Amino acid sequence: MKTRDNVFVNIDSLRLFVANVLKTNGFPAEDAAITADVLLAADRRGIMSHGVARLAKYIERLENGLIVPSATMTIVKETPVSLVVDGGAGMGQPVAYRSMMRCIEKARTGFLCVASIRNSNHYGIAGYYTQMALDHDMIGISMTNSEPLVVPTFGKNALLGTNPISIGVPAKDRRPFLLDMATSTVPVGKVEVYSRAQKEMPDSWATDERGLPATDAGKVLQNLKGEKKGGLLPLGGGTEDTGGHKGYGLAALVDIFCGVLSSGKTGNDVYGTPNSPPGVSHFVGAVNPEAFSSLDEIRENMTHYIDMLQNAAKGAGQHRIYVAGEKEYEAEERHLISVPLQAKVFETLNTLGARWNLTLEEA
Amino acid sequence: MKTRDNVFVNIDSLRLFVANVLKTNGFPAEDAAITADVLLAADRRGIMSHGVARLAKYIERLENGLIVPSATMTIVKETPVSLVVDGGAGMGQPVAYRSMMRCIEKARTGFLCVASIRNSNHYGIAGYYTQMALDHDMIGISMTNSEPLVVPTFGKNALLGTNPISIGVPAKDRRPFLLDMATSTVPVGKVEVYSRAQKEMPDSWATDERGLPATDAGKVLQNLKGEKKGGLLPLGGGTEDTGGHKGYGLAALVDIFCGVLSSGKTGNDVYGTPNSPPGVSHFVGAVNPEAFSSLDEIRENMTHYIDMLQNAAKGAGQHRIYVAGEKEYEAEERHLISVPLQAKVFETLNTLGARWNLTLEEA
Numbered sequence: 001m002k003t004r005d006n007v008f009v010n011i012d013s014l015r016l017f018v019a020n021v022l023k024t025n026g027f028p029a030e031d032a033a034i035t036a037d038v039l040l041a042a043d044r045r046g047i048m049s050h051g052v053a054r055l056a057k058y059i060e061r062l063e064n065g066l067i068v069p070s071a072t073m074t075i076v077k078e079t080p081v082s083l084v085v086d087g088g089a090g091m092g093q094p095v096a097y098r099s100m101m102r103c104i105e106k107a108r109t110g111f112l113c114v115a116s117i118r119n120s121n122h123y124g125i126a127g128y129y130t131q132m133a134l135d136h137d138m139i140g141i142s143m144t145n146s147e148p149l150v151v152p153t154f155g156k157n158a159l160l161g162t163n164p165i166s167i168g169v170p171a172k173d174r175r176p177f178l179l180d181m182a183t184s185t186v187p188v189g190k191v192e193v194y195s196r197a198q199k200e201m202p203d204s205w206a207t208d209e210r211g212l213p214a215t216d217a218g219k220v221l222q223n224l225k226g227e228k229k230g231g232l233l234p235l236g237g238g239t240e241d242t243g244g245h246k247g248y249g250l251a252a253l254v255d256i257f258c259g260v261l262s263s264g265k266t267g268n269d270v271y272g273t274p275n276s277p278p279g280v281s282h283f284v285g286a287v288n289p290e291a292f293s294s295l296d297e298i299r300e301n302m303t304h305y306i307d308m309l310q311n312a313a314k315g316a317g318q319h320r321i322y323v324a325g326e327k328e329y330e331a332e333e334r335h336l337i338s339v340p341l342q343a344k345v346f347e348t349l350n351t352l353g354a355r356w357n358l359t360l361e362e363a
Numbered sequence: 364m365k366t367r368d369n370v371f372v373n374i375d376s377l378r379l380f381v382a383n384v385l386k387t388n389g390f391p392a393e394d395a396a397i398t399a400d401v402l403l404a405a406d407r408r409g410i411m412s413h414g415v416a417r418l419a420k421y422i423e424r425l426e427n428g429l430i431v432p433s434a435t436m437t438i439v440k441e442t443p444v445s446l447v448v449d450g451g452a453g454m455g456q457p458v459a460y461r462s463m464m465r466c467i468e469k470a471r472t473g474f475l476c477v478a479s480i481r482n483s484n485h486y487g488i489a490g491y492y493t494q495m496a497l498d499h500d501m502i503g504i505s506m507t508n509s510e511p512l513v514v515p516t517f518g519k520n521a522l523l524g525t526n527p528i529s530i531g532v533p534a535k536d537r538r539p540f541l542l543d544m545a546t547s548t549v550p551v552g553k554v555e556v557y558s559r560a561q562k563e564m565p566d567s568w569a570t571d572e573r574g575l576p577a578t579d580a581g582k583v584l585q586n587l588k589g590e591k592k593g594g595l596l597p598l599g600g601g602t603e604d605t606g607g608h609k610g611y612g613l614a615a616l617v618d619i620f621c622g623v624l625s626s627g628k629t630g631n632d633v634y635g636t637p638n639s640p641p642g643v644s645h646f647v648g649a650v651n652p653e654a655f656s657s658l659d660e661i662r663e664n665m666t667h668y669i670d671m672l673q674n675a676a677k678g679a680g681q682h683r684i685y686v687a688g689e690k691e692y693e694a695e696e697r698h699l700i701s702v703p704l705q706a707k708v709f710e711t712l713n714t715l716g717a718r719w720n721l722t723l724e725e726a
Contacts, residue, residue, distance in 0.1 A: 079474045081444055082654035111442045112475075116655055154684050156676040169619055177619065179612040185605060204567075204605050211678020235599050235606045242548060242567050243598045247606075249542040249687040252672065256532050256540065260664040261655040267671050291445035292479055292624040301623040308630050309515060309522070309615065315574020318517040324612040 006340035008363040014339065015040050017353060017360045018052055024356045025062055026069035027091070035093040038124035041131075043339040046331035049189035050125045053345045056352050058091070058122070066278055067091055067121050073098060076262075080106065083115035084262050092123025092144070092280055100129045100284045104136045107286040114141065114285030116257065118264025121280050122146070126166035127180030127328070129284045134168045134176045137295055139287040142166040142180075143254045145280060147271045149224060150184045150232045153240065153248040156211035158224060158231030159267050162187055163254035168325070170289070171302035178325025183251040184232040188224070191217045191232070204237030204244075206230065213238045228268075257283040338363040369703035371726040377702065378403050380716060380723045381415055387719045388425055389432035394457040401456040401487035404494075406702040409694035412552035413488045416708045419715050421454070421485070429641055430454055430484050436461060439625075443469065446478035447625050455486025455507070455643055463492045463647045467499045470649040477504065477648030479620065481627025484643050485509070489529035490543035490691070492647045497531045497539045500658055502650040505529040505543075506617045508643060510634045512587060513547045514594045516603065516611040519574035521587060521594030522630050525550055526617035531688070533652070534665035541688025546614040547595040551587070554580045554595070567600030567607075569593065576601045591631075620646040701726040 015036045022032035035058075043051035061067050071090025075083055083102060087095040099115040106113035123129075126142040133140025146161030166180040186205050194201050195217035208214035209229035223230045234247025258281035259266035265279040272278035289298040306323050314321060341349070349360050378399045385395035398421075406414035424430045434453025438446055446465060450458035462478040469476035486492075489505040496503025509524030529543040549568050557564050558580035571577035572592035586593045597610025621644035622629035628642040635641035652661040669686050677684060704712070712723050 077655065079654050081474050084655050111444050112477075114475075114654075151678070152672060152675065152684050154678055154681040156678045156681075159672070159675050167616055169623070177615065179616055181606075181609040181612060185599065202605055204600075207678065211676075211681065235609055236548065237567075237605070242565055242600070243610075245685070245687075246544040246598055249544060252540065252668075252687065253530055253542055256665070256668065260532070260661065260668055261652075263656055263660060263664055266668050289624075291442050291477075292440065292447050293626055297626060298623065301626055302619070305615075305619065305623055305629050312515065312522050313519040313574075315514070315517055315519045315570065318519075318574065321515050321517050322608070324608075324615060 004343045007343050007346040008338045008340055009346065009360060010338050010363040011040060011044070011335070013361065013363075014052060017349070017358060018055055020358050021055060021059065021353060021356065022069070024358070025059060028070060031091065031094040034097045035091055038093040038097070038128045040339070041128050042125045043341065044332045044335040045125070045127070045328040047125055047328065048342065048345075049187060052341065052349065054122065054124075056348050059352060061121070066272075080110045081113050083113070085115055085117040087117055087120030089119055089277075089279065090121065092120045092282060095120050096123040096129050096142070096282050096284055097132070099282075100132050100140075100142070100286065103284060103286040104133055104138060107138055107288045111291040112285065112287040114283065116262035117282040117284070118259065118262035119279045120282055121278075123280070123282055125180060126164040127168070127178055127325070130166040130168035130178060130180065133286040134170050134178070136286070137170055137289070139170070139289060140166070140168040141283070141285040141287070143257055144282040145255045145258045145266060145270050148228055148231070148268050149188055150234055150251055151207050151211060151230060152252075153234065153238075153245045154211075156229070158228040160248070160251045160255060161270060162232065163251045165250065165254060169302055170295075170299050171306055172296070172299035174303050174306045175323075175326060175329045177302060177306065177323055178328070180325065180328070183235055183247050183254060185235050185237060185247065186232065188221075188232060191220055195221055204233055204242060206232050207238060254283075367706045370706050370709040371701045371703055372709065372723060373701050373726040374403060374407070374698070376724065377415060380712070380721060381418055383721050384418060384422065384716060384719065385432070387721070388422060390454070391433060394432075394454065397460045398454055398456040401460070401491045403702070404491050405488045406704065407695045407698040408488070408490070408691035410488055410691065411705065412550060415704065415712065417485065417487075419711050422715060424484070429635075443473045444476050446476070448478055448480040450480055450483030452482055452640075452642065453484065455483045455645060458483050459486045459492050459505070459645050459647055460495070462645075463495050463503075463505070463649065466647060466649040467496060467501060470501055470651045474654040475648065475650040477646065479625035480645040480647070481622065481625035482642045483645055484641075486643070486645055488543060489527040490531070490541055490688070493529040493531035493541060493543065496649040497533050497541070499649070500533055500652070502533070502652060503529070503531040504646070504648040504650070506620055507645040508618045508621045508629060508633050511591055511631050512551055512595050513597055513614055514570050514574060515615075516597065516601075516608045517574075519592070521591040523611070523614045523618060524633060525595065526614040528613065528617060532665055533658075533662050534669055535659070535662035537666050537669045538686075538689060538692045540665060540669065540686055541691070543688065543691070546598055546610050546617060548598050548600060548610065549595065551595060554583055558584055567596055567605060569595050570601060617646075
């Protein structure tokens with residue numbers, strides 16, 4: 001018997017379903033709408049690991065008291081060009097969204113503004129907030145620390161998050177440049193795919209419980225549960241020869257901009273230890289192109305730059321050089337009305353919704 | 364007959380020698396002093412590829428009319444938090460130094476300032492300018508594009524520079540965090556070492572003339588001369604599976620912050636094509652920790668963070684987890700009075716100096 005891989009669901013129905021589940025669980029309507037929109041954006045862009053599949057986990061953490069659904073954000077410090085924000089242990093999406101909106105407003109007259117945010121939770125895809133800045137003709141910056149899954153170079157245990165960096169720059173008559181990358185070689189979802197397929201992993205992806213390169217995906221996932229022995233490798237892999245210390249340096253940099261500048265949590269403390277409650281930290285910012293030149297000139301420079309990359313000679317067997325964000329924009333353009341969900345995710349969502357008489361239907 | 368590997372030279376004598384060579388070639392005294400200091404800082408930190416070994420190349424480019432020794436910088440645009448600077452085709456060190464000094468001054472009252480710089484030349488190690496900000500109790504940012512040596516993911520020819528990113532954050536009672544990393548897996552100097560040793564390279568370092576992973580270092584260097592066929596690989600290597608597209612994205616990001624925001628040169632244009640004169644672009648910036656919290660609190664948060672990394676469990680066979688910049692700071696502390704130069708570099712410097720009766724002596 002063949003099981004279905006994907007189920008297509010109408011975008012508006014899915015958004016409503018996710019928002020209703022969140023509202024039923026104590027989220028204010030606007031917070032529920034923001035969170036639902038961020039999750040949907042991931043599915044539309046083909047980043048299913050960060051999409052509505054996360055909802056069940058969110059509700060579980062909420063029921064365990066790790067997320068305060070009705071949290072309000074506090075501005076701890078504000079200057080003309082910066083904010084420190086406390087998320088009040090609420091969900092990451094509303095606080096990151098509102099902080100970015102405030103950065104965009106401030107950058108209109110002040111040319112740029114950045115916000116370091118503490119005491120939050122998972123905020124979805126980093127690129128959502130960058131896109132907000134792009135939608136307002138600004139350069140966007142977005143980073144977050146996250147659950148410890150990454151082993152520092154020469155370390156033994158997972159200590160750092162996959163700590164993504166996203167930066168977006170607008171272009172003219174072209175899709176924007178939109179980088180959105182974890183600072184680990186691969187996300188944990190990729191290890192899960194290899195585990196299910198019982199396929200050997202490249203040795204730049206993860207380490208075993210001794211801190212040595214591992215190729216057994218199932219074992220790596222098992223080690224990560226519980227005591228965080230071993231884990232994912234930083235971008236560049238497990239040696240300095242292949243540049244692993246650079247990915248580790250970038251992961252630490254994200255931790256610093258998010259958790260150190262906000263006086264929030266970093267490293268192992270992000271998801272809680274016996275001595276500290278959990279608390280994810282983020283960093284978002286908007287830069288007005290008028291800080292440098294006219295918006296038009298910056299956009300034209302970008303178009304010239306994107307064309308140079310795309311038109312460059314292709315390597316043997318290759319037909320296309322991609323610009324950061326291009327694959328995700330193309331996926332988004334394919335998913336204007338409905339998005340595919342893994343059949344298992346579709347079922348889990350309906351099981352979850354059934355607790356409050358909420359149903360999700362196929363498109 | 365054994366040839367000597369290294370010659371030790373007194374730091375003050377070396378600084379004077381380099382500055383004198385530059386002054387003799389038309390550099391104003393202050394510009395010569397700044398450039399000499401940046402080159403020396405690299406040798407002291409053990410980054411010999413970016414140290415005084417570059418002087419002969421600088422003079423060659425100067426004599427070919429590619430560097431204007433008496434150039435003065437022009438501020439093209441200025442806002443409270445940003446600068447666009449034109450280097451007037453001068454050396455990179457003086458314009459980057461002065462732009463960073465101005466950013467530091469502006470960040471004292473304005474909390475942060477960034478400068479995008481066009482029409483410049485090689486500026487030495489990115490970390491020198493970051494260190495300037497650290498010396499003023501600020502967070503420093505420094506990036507530059509450079510000679511095309513790096514092949515974009517799925518591309519065939521070198522199109523991007525090794526485009527380094529440096530960010531530094533001050534700590535209390537600890538050395539600062541000072542990331543200074545090329546966005547390629549390795550610098551070209553490392554390929555040269557493997558070529559001399561006729562050693563096979565890891566396949567994440569470079570591509571051949573077809574754009575396929577290469578392990579023959581000599582061949583890669585030969586290909587890079589002339590038509591830039593093949594070249595270095597971005598951090599993460601030659602495939603998306605190992606994250607090569609992330610290193611490529613970061614390299615492009617550096618190009619954008621340096622060359623797009625300043626309306627300067629990017630990619631292949633940086634070192635000149637038949638249709639365009641050369642022109643390197645930089646980006647520097649200073650962030651006042653008071654934008655987020657008190658300087659003291661940020662420094663204490665950093666100390667806590669650094670201790671967490673350093674004290675974490677070590678992988679099998681490892682005795683130490685490094686923090687970004689630690690190795691270079693330790694090298695610098697070993698080289699307070701004299702620095703080692705490769706015997707060949709020492710000879711080349713003396714051959715060069717002899718043209719103007721300038722001599723460099725061993726310590």
